[in-house]
Amino acid sequence: MSQPVTITRGTSAARMAGVAALIIVLALVAAPYWAGRADMRLLGEIYLYLALATLWNLLAGYAGLVSVGQQAFVGFGGYMLFALTIFGGLHPLLAIAGAGVLGALISVPVAGLIFRLRGAYFAIGTWVMAEVFRLSFAQVSALGGGSGTSLPTDIVRSMADGRSAREALSYWLALGAALAVMAAVYFLLRSRRGLALTAIRDNELAASSLGIDIWRTKFCVYVVTSGLTAVIGALLFLQKLRISPDAAFSVNDWTAFVIFIVVIGGIGTLEGPIIGTIVFFLLRETLADLGTVYLMILGLVAIVIMLRAPKGIWGFLAERYGLELFPLSYRVRHSKTDKKRPGG
Amino acid sequence: MEWVNAVVQGTLLGGLYALFAAGLSLIFGVMRLVNIAHGDLIVLSAYLGLTTTVALGVHPLLALVLVLPVMALFGYVLQRVLLNQTLGQDILPPLLVTFGLSVIIQNALLETYTADPQKMDAGALETASVSVGPLALGVLPLLTFGIAIVVIAGLQFIFYRTALGRAFRATSDNQEVAQLMGLNKAHIFGLAMALALAVTAIAGVLLGIRTSFDPSIGGARLIFGFEAVIIGGLGNLWGTLIGGILLGVSQTVGAAISPGFQLLAGHITFLVILALRPNGLFPRISG
Numbered sequence: 313m314s315q316p317v318t319i320t321r322g323t324s325a326a327r328m329a330g331v332a333a334l335i336i337v338l339a340l341v342a343a344p345y346w347a348g349r350a351d352m353r354l355l356g357e358i359y360l361y362l363a364l365a366t367l368w369n370l371l372a373g374y375a376g377l378v379s380v381g382q383q384a385f386v387g388f389g390g391y392m393l394f395a396l397t398i399f400g401g402l403h404p405l406l407a408i409a410g411a412g413v414l415g416a417l418i419s420v421p422v423a424g425l426i427f428r429l430r431g432a433y434f435a436i437g438t439w440v441m442a443e444v445f446r447l448s449f450a451q452v453s454a455l456g457g458g459s460g461t462s463l464p465t466d467i468v469r470s471m472a473d474g475r476s477a478r479e480a481l482s483y484w485l486a487l488g489a490a491l492a493v494m495a496a497v498y499f500l501l502r503s504r505r506g507l508a509l510t511a512i513r514d515n516e517l518a519a520s521s522l523g524i525d526i527w528r529t530k531f532c533v534y535v536v537t538s539g540l541t542a543v544i545g546a547l548l549f550l551q552k553l554r555i556s557p558d559a560a561f562s563v564n565d566w567t568a569f570v571i572f573i574v575v576i577g578g579i580g581t582l583e584g585p586i587i588g589t590i591v592f593f594l595l596r597e598t599l600a601d602l603g604t605v606y607l608m609i610l611g612l613v614a615i616v617i618m619l620r621a622p623k624g625i626w627g628f629l630a631e632r633y634g635l636e637l638f639p640l641s642y643r644v645r646h647s648k649t650d651k652k653r654p655g656g
Numbered sequence: 657m658e659w660v661n662a663v664v665q666g667t668l669l670g671g672l673y674a675l676f677a678a679g680l681s682l683i684f685g686v687m688r689l690v691n692i693a694h695g696d697l698i699v700l701s702a703y704l705g706l707t708t709t710v711a712l713g714v715h716p717l718l719a720l721v722l723v724l725p726v727m728a729l730f731g732y733v734l735q736r737v738l739l740n741q742t743l744g745q746d747i748l749p750p751l752l753v754t755f756g757l758s759v760i761i762q763n764a765l766l767e768t769y770t771a772d773p774q775k776m777d778a779g780a781l782e783t784a785s786v787s788v789g790p791l792a793l794g795v796l797p798l799l800t801f802g803i804a805i806v807v808i809a810g811l812q813f814i815f816y817r818t819a820l821g822r823a824f825r826a827t828s829d830n831q832e833v834a835q836l837m838g839l840n841k842a843h844i845f846g847l848a849m850a851l852a853l854a855v856t857a858i859a860g861v862l863l864g865i866r867t868s869f870d871p872s873i874g875g876a877r878l879i880f881g882f883e884a885v886i887i888g889g890l891g892n893l894w895g896t897l898i899g900g901i902l903l904g905v906s907q908t909v910g911a912a913i914s915p916g917f918q919l920l921a922g923h924i925t926f927l928v929i930l931a932l933r934p935n936g937l938f939p940r941i942s943g
């Protein structure tokens with residue numbers, strides 16, 4: 313009973329999603345020509361949250377490194393943007409790249425220390441690190457100490473001529489960063505290392521017995537994620553133009569919200585953070601007037617999803633309809649019957 | 657003399673940190689659960705103490721008569737209704753559920769009590785001190801330290817000398833076999849959380865007498881407790897006390913060097929220990 317069999321990654325749903333995504337991205341790229349100032353600011357924030365969520369998802373959902381301290385790198389990136397432009401005299405764009413490189417570099421000794429902690433204790437260890445970063449930057453009086461500092465106007469002006477040109481540039485940077493982060497994670501997961509990562513996600517013991525160096529794989533993911541998170545941090549504070557230790561290293565803004573986004577959307581999937589970001593901002597724009605009650609609702613939703621649908625909204629949809637918008641897994645296709653079976 | 661004073665005050669402060677840590681250590685020891693909301697539960701206890709003292713006009717320490725059983729009951733219900741559902745091989749559910757719980761408690765406190773700092777009025781106890789040689793020791797810090805020793809000795813006794821402690825240790829060693837021996841895992845875990853939150857109630861009320869508090873300080877209390885646990889070594893209750901003392905001394909000595917250096921000094925001590933002795937000073941169990 314030998315049937316001709318082909319193995320593919322693509323599905324028609326994925327191809328359709330690809331076309332739709334292309335159209336949406338083109339429309340978003342053109343946003344400075346059709347959207348208002350406030351809309352662009354909101355969209356920029358959405359992109360940066362999407363990027364943070366995608367990165368946290370890679371860390372927690374794939375590498376099993378549940379961090380509640382990624383604000384360390386958001387804040388570090390923000391501060392590096394300020395330090396490199398004010399003291400280093402770098403152009404803001406160069407400073408953003410520099411923040412990423414420095415973020416990756418500093419994450420090496422950080423990982424060396426906190427990788428000694430297992431599981432949940434690792435999570436709190438990352439939080440301690442974020443606190444160390446916050447307290448350290450609060451000591452630097454050249455950067456405004458505990459009360460923070462603003463980006464000097466001549467540096468802001470050096471980005472582009474005129475306010476609307478600057479805002480458009482800042483918008484495109486945010487959009488570009490989100491797309492780059494998603495592309496990076498997507499291609500990482502399709503690569504050999506990504507396969508190792510997915511194996512670790514599914515079963516650490518089995519992955520290790522197949523010869524995957526778990527420590528090294530996780531270490532690489534941590535360093536790459538931290539560097540990219542620092543880039544996003546630099547972009548976030550390029551939008552805000554003002555930084556202070558409490559805002560830069562806020563556990564609520566840069567970790568709690570990001571975790572909610574990923575959990576609600578679906579942890580361990582690439583589509584999850586997109587869905588989660590959309591849901592999060594819809595909730596925020598409609599319920600934010602409720603203030604603390606809104607945050608309590610968010611906490612409650614996250615708990616209920618974690619208990620009742622641990623794979624989130626996307627996981628639920630994907631399981632039910634066999635969807636996969638980012639073709640990551642392999643499918644065996646019998647050419648006669650054209651049966652689809654998700655695998656890998 | 658300034659340094660001796662800093663070390664002595666830090667040691668006494670360590671008693672409070674040991675109380676933060678004991679509950680955390682207990683539930684990790686029994687069910688390998690790390691409760692991210694632990695700090696917020698400490699702050700919740702402080703607020704319950706505040707409401708009790710204001711409503712009944714009693715001394716904060718007397719308020720414990722009410723706060724302690726309320727927190728213990730809350731712990732039991734929380735464990736049975738919510739946290740037991742999260743336990744398993746995967747570390748994500750307990751982490752994220754307690755993280756969500758932390759956000760809920762924090763914002764519920766914010767909604768009820770506003771963000772204004774509050775403090776409990778303990779009358780003369782707050783300022784009373786005894787002189788030992790050239791040092792003036794506050795009665796409240798001394799009392800806190802004494803309570804920490806009694807609580808840890810009590811937990812140690814429960815763990816190693818009672819049927820309940822045997823059940824805790826059995827469930828910790830092997831849940832399935834413990835179940836086969838007729839122990840109800842869900843109930844045992846509920847009792848462990850009740851005990852942990854009873855300790856949390858004591859810690860919270862003592863914190864609320866010592867300093868002013870607001871809904872946002874839970875995270876830092878969790879971190880202090882966690883650092884004390886790791887410095888002392890996982891699963892070792894007396895080690896937790898030593899960890900708390902080391903942390904407290906680091907902070908007061910750091911503050912004596914420069915006020916901005918207080919918290920940073922504590923974290924640095926923790927990181928140095930983590931670098932040199934990743935399992936803490938006196939480890940009992942592996943994490």
